[in-house]
Amino acid sequence: MPELPEVETIVRGLDGLLAAKVVAEVRVFYPGSFPDDPALTATRLTGAVIRRVDRRGKAILIYLDNSRVLMVHLKMTGQLIYYGQETASRISELLPGRSTRIAIHFIDGSVLYFNDQRKFGWMKLLAEEELTRQPFLQKLGVEPLSGAFTAGHLEKLLNRRKGSSVKAALLDQSIIAGIGNIYADESLFLSGIDPDRRCRDLTSEEVKRLHRAIRRVLRESIKMGGSTRRNYRNAIGQTGDYLTKAWVYGRTGEACRKCGRPIMKKRTAGRGTHYCPGCQS
Ligand SMILES: [Zn+2]
Structure with missing residues (x-):
């Protein structure tokens, strides 16, 4: 399971790559990866602009311009892989692949793939104000790299x-x-x-x-x-x-x-x- 350094590495990479991207289309290969309502989640994502990418613990938070946040948990085997002109030459695997569950396509032709071999990972779209009320996030302890951790x-x-x-x-x-x-x-x-x-x-x-x-x-x-x-x-x-x-x-x-x-x-x-x-x- 990815731990803090792995999630932080993904977040830093995605924050640079995804800022200002506009979602054109969401393809759902495995509805279980959108546990809250696959069709509604895909609809609400479409047209949204990505503002920034952050994390809390091992949860990845993709902030959108429509006051919503896409929260992603990679669990055991999840991957978030960006495919665009900047990175295409460095990606050796064929995407979408056998473990691709969700593909978020952007209007410039780039794509964010959510791959998850074991299918324990998930993506949930929440209103920004709901985020602090998520029991999953409320239970999390201190961030070990923050100033609060003495x-x-x-x-x-x-x-x-x-x-x-x-x-x-x-x-x-x-x-x-x-x-x-x-x-x-x-x-x-x-x-x-x-x-x-x-x-x-x-x-x-x-x-x-x-x-x-x-x-x-x-x-x-x-x-x-x-x-x-x-x-x-x-x-x-x-x-x-x-x-x-x-x-x-x-x-x-x-x-x-x-x-x-x-x-x-x-x-x-x-x-x-x-x-x-x-x-x-
Ligand atoms: Zn020793």
Whole structure:
């Protein structure tokens, strides 16, 4: 599933490519991708002008000039790929493809494809004022790259989850928005904290290190275009490079980049968890 750096990379790409585009036609290949009312959603999108593209947590928000917002969740395998003159030469796959669910055509001939192999992703068109009332967005925790996310704030958040493991707390979207399995493992490695540690047992110094590590791994991944395991692609169909430089994620049995011991994998918070027994305690 795409996490914050992947969604941020898509959003930055789309914001530059889609601003001022006018929707000419919407082709629906799989109505389930428009869960609210496929025909009405397509009608309301037609003629709209895109103002800007933003995100909240892992939700992508495409703001339109008609006071509506197209909210997109990529879930497991969703992709938003822009096809236009600027990018056509860089896109190798044939579009629309077998996993294309929605195609939004613009009057200049460019197209935004929503591909989703597993079909868990969705697009919902909302009035802008409805956005803040969406239960899905209301439940989201702090944005880890925002000014509101300080070490002191993280300490308070972890205090509310005293008995749970620090890994489970990092994965909880109602505490911090946008961190999933990859960046939880990477942040815990960089802060030297064993993923199984209980939140109540962390010292203030460890929480400070964890706070710095979270921001560092997210920023570094954004710089590298995010992480691609299987389906993730940026707005013009390219993969991200972060996993080639990852500290522990996906490196079971390989040498730790700091101490040389083999990276181990265990199950924490119901997820496969990568860690270095030499660097984390
Ligand atoms: Zn190590």
